[in-house]
Amino acid sequence: MSSKFSYILLLLPSVMLLSCSPTPQMNPPSSDTALNKHPLDQSEYRRFVLDNGLKVLLVSDPRFNKSAAAVHVGVGTLSNPKDRMGLAHFLEHMLFMGTEKYPEVDDYLNYINENGGSRNAYTTEDHTAYYFEINHQAFEGSIDRLAQFFISPLFTEQYTEREINAVHSEHQKNLESDSRRKWQVQRSFYREDHPANTFATGSLETLQEVSREELLDFHQNQYSANRMSLTLLGNTSLDDLEESARLYFAPIANRQLPPVSYDPVYLAEKATFRLISIEPIKELRSLELEFPLPISLLEHYQSKPASVLGSLIGHEGTGSLLALLKQQGLATGLSSGGYDITNDYGAFSINVDLTPKGLKNYREVVRLSLSYIALLEKEPYPSYYFGELKSIAQLDEIYSNKGEGTGYASRLVGQVADYPLAVAERVSYIFDREDPPAYRQLLSFLRPDNMIATLMAQGVETTDSEPYYGTQYSFTEDEAFYEQLLEVVPDPALHLPAANPFVPRQATIPDRSQRDDVVPAKLLDEEGLALYHVEDFEFLRPKVTLHYKLRFSTELMSLRRKVLLDTYTASVNESLNELSYPARIAGLSYSFGSGYEGVYFTVSGFDESAPRLFDSVLDHMQNLRLSEERFNALKDRIVRDFRNFPKQDAFRIAQFYNDEVLNRLNYRPEDRLAIAEELTLEDIEQFAAELYGQVFIEALVHGNISDAKAIELTRKLQEQLGVQTIDRQSTFTQTYLSQPDPEEFVRVEKLEVNNSCFWREYDAGTNSPHNRAIALILQGFMRGPFFTEMRSNQQLGYIVWAGPSAQRDIFHLYFIIQSSTHPADILEDRSDAFISTYPELLRALPAAKFDALKNAAAEEIKKQAKSIAEKAGKFNRLAFDFDGDFARDQKTLAALATITQEEIANFLQQVLGTETRSMRTTLALAKEHQAAREIETSFEDLEQWKDSRVYR
Ligand SMILES: [Zn+2]
Numbered sequence: 039m040s041s042k043f044s045y046i047l048l049l050l051p052s053v054m055l056l057s058c059s060p061t062p063q064m065n066p067p068s069s070d071t072a073l074n075k076h077p078l079d080q081s082e083y084r085r086f087v088l089d090n091g092l093k094v095l096l097v098s099d100p101r102f103n104k105s106a107a108a109v110h111v112g113v114g115t116l117s118n119p120k121d122r123m124g125l126a127h128f129l130e131h132m133l134f135m136g137t138e139k140y141p142e143v144d145d146y147l148n149y150i151n152e153n154g155g156s157r158n159a160y161t162t163e164d165h166t167a168y169y170f171e172i173n174h175q176a177f178e179g180s181i182d183r184l185a186q187f188f189i190s191p192l193f194t195e196q197y198t199e200r201e202i203n204a205v206h207s208e209h210q211k212n213l214e215s216d217s218r219r220k221w222q223v224q225r226s227f228y229r230e231d232h233p234a235n236t237f238a239t240g241s242l243e244t245l246q247e248v249s250r251e252e253l254l255d256f257h258q259n260q261y262s263a264n265r266m267s268l269t270l271l272g273n274t275s276l277d278d279l280e281e282s283a284r285l286y287f288a289p290i291a292n293r294q295l296p297p298v299s300y301d302p303v304y305l306a307e308k309a310t311f312r313l314i315s316i317e318p319i320k321e322l323r324s325l326e327l328e329f330p331l332p333i334s335l336l337e338h339y340q341s342k343p344a345s346v347l348g349s350l351i352g353h354e355g356t357g358s359l360l361a362l363l364k365q366q367g368l369a370t371g372l373s374s375g376g377y378d379i380t381n382d383y384g385a386f387s388i389n390v391d392l393t394p395k396g397l398k399n400y401r402e403v404v405r406l407s408l409s410y411i412a413l414l415e416k417e418p419y420p421s422y423y424f425g426e427l428k429s430i431a432q433l434d435e436i437y438s439n440k441g442e443g444t445g446y447a448s449r450l451v452g453q454v455a456d457y458p459l460a461v462a463e464r465v466s467y468i469f470d471r472e473d474p475p476a477y478r479q480l481l482s483f484l485r486p487d488n489m490i491a492t493l494m495a496q497g498v499e500t501t502d503s504e505p506y507y508g509t510q511y512s513f514t515e516d517e518a519f520y521e522q523l524l525e526v527v528p529d530p531a532l533h534l535p536a537a538n539p540f541v542p543r544q545a546t547i548p549d550r551s552q553r554d555d556v557v558p559a560k561l562l563d564e565e566g567l568a569l570y571h572v573e574d575f576e577f578l579r580p581k582v583t584l585h586y587k588l589r590f591s592t593e594l595m596s597l598r599r600k601v602l603l604d605t606y607t608a609s610v611n612e613s614l615n616e617l618s619y620p621a622r623i624a625g626l627s628y629s630f631g632s633g634y635e636g637v638y639f640t641v642s643g644f645d646e647s648a649p650r651l652f653d654s655v656l657d658h659m660q661n662l663r664l665s666e667e668r669f670n671a672l673k674d675r676i677v678r679d680f681r682n683f684p685k686q687d688a689f690r691i692a693q694f695y696n697d698e699v700l701n702r703l704n705y706r707p708e709d710r711l712a713i714a715e716e717l718t719l720e721d722i723e724q725f726a727a728e729l730y731g732q733v734f735i736e737a738l739v740h741g742n743i744s745d746a747k748a749i750e751l752t753r754k755l756q757e758q759l760g761v762q763t764i765d766r767q768s769t770f771t772q773t774y775l776s777q778p779d780p781e782e783f784v785r786v787e788k789l790e791v792n793n794s795c796f797w798r799e800y801d802a803g804t805n806s807p808h809n810r811a812i813a814l815i816l817q818g819f820m821r822g823p824f825f826t827e828m829r830s831n832q833q834l835g836y837i838v839w840a841g842p843s844a845q846r847d848i849f850h851l852y853f854i855i856q857s858s859t860h861p862a863d864i865l866e867d868r869s870d871a872f873i874s875t876y877p878e879l880l881r882a883l884p885a886a887k888f889d890a891l892k893n894a895a896a897e898e899i900k901k902q903a904k905s906i907a908e909k910a911g912k913f914n915r916l917a918f919d920f921d922g923d924f925a926r927d928q929k930t931l932a933a934l935a936t937i938t939q940e941e942i943a944n945f946l947q948q949v950l951g952t953e954t955r956s957m958r959t960t961l962a963l964a965k966e967h968q969a970a971r972e973i974e975t976s977f978e979d980l981e982q983w984k985d986s987r988v989y990r
Contacts, residue, residue: 075435076547076579077578080100080101084276084280086280087459088288091263091265093455094267094268095450096271097269097279098275099442100273101904102271103442103900103901104154104172104174104443105173105270105271106269106443107170107271108169108444108447108451110167110267111168111188111265112164112165112267113126113164113165114126114164114166115127115161122245125252128202128205128240128245128253129257130160131205132197132198133159134147134159135192135194135830136197137186137189139182139189143826144825144826148822149176150170151818152819152890153818153890154172154176154818154898155180157169157170157444168187170184171443174274174897176890177272178282181286182286193257194250198253200830200831200833201830203242204829204833204836207835207857207859208836209240212239213507214685214791216318219319219507220494222504222509223314223504223507224490226504227305229304229306232304233300261293266290267451268454269447269454270283271446271447299381308487310517311486311489311491312489313491313514313515314491314493315494315512315513316494316498316510318495320682322494323396324391324493325392326491327407327491329386329489330483331384331385331483332383333384333480333483334378334382335376335480339461339465340473341424341471341476342427343376346423347414347480349623351374351407351411351414352373352374353535353619354615354619355535355536355619355620357536358410361616362532363396364668365531365665368396368402368406369390369391370671376480386480390403401519405526408526413529413533413534416528417534419478420534426541428469431467433644437579486520486523486524487520499512539650540620540626542647545644545646547579548578548580548742550578551575552575556572556574557572557924558570558913559745564763565763565764565765566756566762566764566765568917571739571745572913573741573742573743574909577905579741581643581906582644582739582741582906583642583741583906584652585639585737585911586638586639586737586752587735587918589770590729590733591732591764591769592769592770594770595703595770600705601705601713602717603637604632604676604710606729609662610655610659612669613658614654614658621654624644624647626643626647626651627640627907628640633772634704634770634772635771635772636733636769641655649751652751659726659759662719662723669722673714677715681711683707686791688789688795688962689856691787691962692787696797696960698980699775699958700799700958701775702989730760731762732763732764732768733759734764735752735756736917738917739751773989775848775958775987776990778801780955782976783957783959783977785959785961786960786969787963789962789965791964793835794857794961794967795854795855795962796854796855796962797852798854798866798869798957800950802842802851803849804848804849805844805848808933811930811937812842814842814898815891815894815937816851817898821840824838824872824873825839825840828855835855835856835857835858837856838854839853848990860967861963861968861969862969863969863970863971877946877947877951880939883939885939892934
């Protein structure tokens with residue numbers, strides 16, 4: 039029995055998982071006890087349905103850092119009235135604009151901001167979700183506020199008009215997003231009488247003059263308690279959580295609305311090859327094969343045929359579809375998977391990133407994709423593969439970090455809505471039974487007559503323009519090619535994946551007593567190396583995290599070497615790809631990348647398998663296994679990323695311009711591009727051969743691992759790479775602009791995109807524990823007022839941000855607005871007028887609110903890491919960015935205790951005041967925007983200007 043299985047794991051700290059675990063016959067648990075959990079896992083669950091039909095799942099866990107809630111309403115954009123595209127999404131926005139009980143606009147947002155929280159919402163085809171996280175003591179107040187969305191929304195006329203602008207701004211922000219442009223063209227090919235043929239976001243045109251009545255109508259005719267699900271995650275008892283759920287959510291009206299049902303066929307079968315060709319904005323090359331699924335995948339949660347199939351077709355190891363496409367020089371990446379769109383239908387898709395050769399021969403890519411599907415049809419049901427996925431899921435259920443906050447709450451509420459309430463929280467771990475017929479049925483839909491292909495690349499032939507986004511596209515049908523596709527057989531180079539070598543053979547709970555006061559010790563401190571190690575006593579998981587940073591000498595940080603370094607790290611990742619894919623499936627993760635200060639290398643996962651992956655990465659760091667063709671495909675991708683730089687969101691480009699001033703060393707994409715274009719595989723191999731000539735290693739090893747083993751792995755890294763050591767002082771360290779005296783720096787840039795951006799940063803001194811305490815208070819205080827004024831009241835744009843930030847030792851306050859309607863200098867004028875009111879706003883804050891902010895700051899400092907990997911990341915920062923000051927949090931807490939409201943008001947006066955401020959402003963103007971006034975920039979030659987400043 040399944041409960042016996044969990045007992046074995048709980049009582050015996052050492053258990054052979056794969057070899058001796060009985061096949062658990064997992065009937066849904068009848069009580070609230072989870073089946074398999076770690077002995078330190080104190081989470082408890084309770085589930086019930088309120089009298090009004092609302093489904094509830096409660097999670098109580100004393101170790102949660104934040105409380106969280108999520109609401110799922112089973113209605114989305116597919117329920118838009120035909121003449122009101124975007125209404126479901128618009129209503130989602132309007133629920134934030136006040137309720138009868140809490141009539142003030144942004145009351146909910148401000149309450150959450152002031153109490154250390156965050157919130158969001160989204161609308162999909164078949165549902166709308168609202169979720170937030172917040173400090174525990176403010177949980178009840180926020181539950182009450184959220185519940186009122188569904189009881190008594192105001193839909194005030196004044197804000198209805200204004201919020202249309204916010205949604206329109208959101209659409210303007212999306213206008214140049216190639217993925218959204220593609221989705222909209224694809225939707226227009228779905229059956230005209232099916233709601234899937236819709237425009238989801240809404241815009242000024244589609245939402246013009248939406249009345250309060252229309253919103254009330256939609257709310258009354260579509261929102262109903264029996265279409266809703268709720269999760270509450272808190273650190274109080276299940277009884278307390280249940281009381282809140284009943285008190286605040288029972289008043290939601292049950293309008294007895296049946297679940298929305300949909301015609302399962304959104305795209306009819308047709309005996310031809312259907313191809314949509316799209317001209318993208320960015321330099322992209324992709325092919326998507328979409329297979330509509332006129333069935334629900336949800337009922338197959340015990341056998342998960344879509345996970346098995348998606349993981350096989352998307353496999354990147356030897357014998358996989360991607361490996362063959364790469365070998366033939368046709369592709370650089372691939373993803374695949376099946377998903378539900380509604381309870382009645384879904385889709386399966388294969389997405390391929392093409393090389394120039396792959397674009398020319400896209401039909402060969404289609405043919406090979408179907409060839410892999412033909413292989414799956416011929417092969418028996420892959421029972422061994424199901425077994426691997428099941429083993430990993432079992433390990434994950436016991437040992438993984440389940441998460442907390444908005445991420446966990448919103449994931450759970452989706453599971454509550456879609457699956458039996460009895461298994462809602464553990465549905466992703468359930469691999470109860472193999473179901474070959476369900477697998478075969480799913481496979482049977484992956485046919486050429488049940489397929490529509492989308493090719494996206496610059497220069498494809500187009501004939502039409504899509505009305506909502508203006509995307510250029512064409513549509514063709516080809517019967518002759520279709521006939522060929524019917525004849526496709528398995529290619530001899532394709533085969534199913536071999537047994538996964540990274541699946542742990544055993545996993546045991548470390549036999550130690552729990553403590554959470556252990557900090558890293560410096561094991562090695564010598565020329566060329568600093569190694570910190572700390573054994574885990576807090577989580578008692580059979581897991582490790584290894585952090586390595588390889589720093590190079592200052593004179594090696596030239597532009598050319600930076601481009602070589604970035605291309606080299608990308609090459610190592612490409613070389614590792616066939617191997618890292620099964621590792622990722624088996625719960626390991628690794629990252630290998632580069633920054634200005636050198637190479638970053640992290641491996642994380644089960645203690646048994648992580649060292650094996652570590653060895654493989656070491657091997658590929660030295661011996662790249664890349665053909666000329668694969669390297670060129672990779673280079674093409676890197677070069678296109680640089681070329682696509684000016685076509686990104688305006689705020690990202692403005693951020694680059696800001697960082698270029700802030701960071702002492704910061705190379706421009708266009709300069710990097712020129713070098714990257716010329717690189718050859720030989721250049722990279724040569725570079726790799728001498729790269730580790732002079733290195734200083736910063737290492738931190740954390741988890742279920744001894745100090746001897748930590749030293750052994752680190753020595754292996756030194757030896758295998760043939761590292762020649764240098765001292766820490768000779769390595770390059772990035773420094774940041776420090777503006778101690780009043781100074782106003784301005785730069786103006788013209789963009790190629792349709793949004794302007796205002797980006798402002800104030801120098802706020804050093805990142806000391808005292809200033810960090812101030813920053814944490816300001817984090818809760820600054821965001822809300824700027825958002826309410828600039829977005830809700832002045833409707834300048836969809837992206838409106840304000841808050842504190844830090845770069846190692848430098849501390850800033852930032853204000854950012856992206857706008858499709860206002861040029862950047864107008865954004866600046868409006869911002870300046872408002873920013874100047876901040877000191878007074880803070881002075882005027884009621885004492886109770888200030889105390890709440892202070893309390894939220896203390897909670898933020900006391901926040902506990904949730905996993906070994908997260909804790910290792912934190913230790914690593916403290917070890918190397920803050921000189922091993924592992925008591926920094928305690929110092930910040932002590933500083934926080936003494937800070938007064940008056941002190942912060944004075945601080946804001948000093949930092950933001952026009953006489954005393956030191957600041958950087960980037961005004962990035964959209965291609966259609968003209969500055970409204972003359973603007974003087976602060977420099978003629980930026981490098982010269984930087985040479986004359988202080989960086990530290
Ligand atoms: Zn929105």
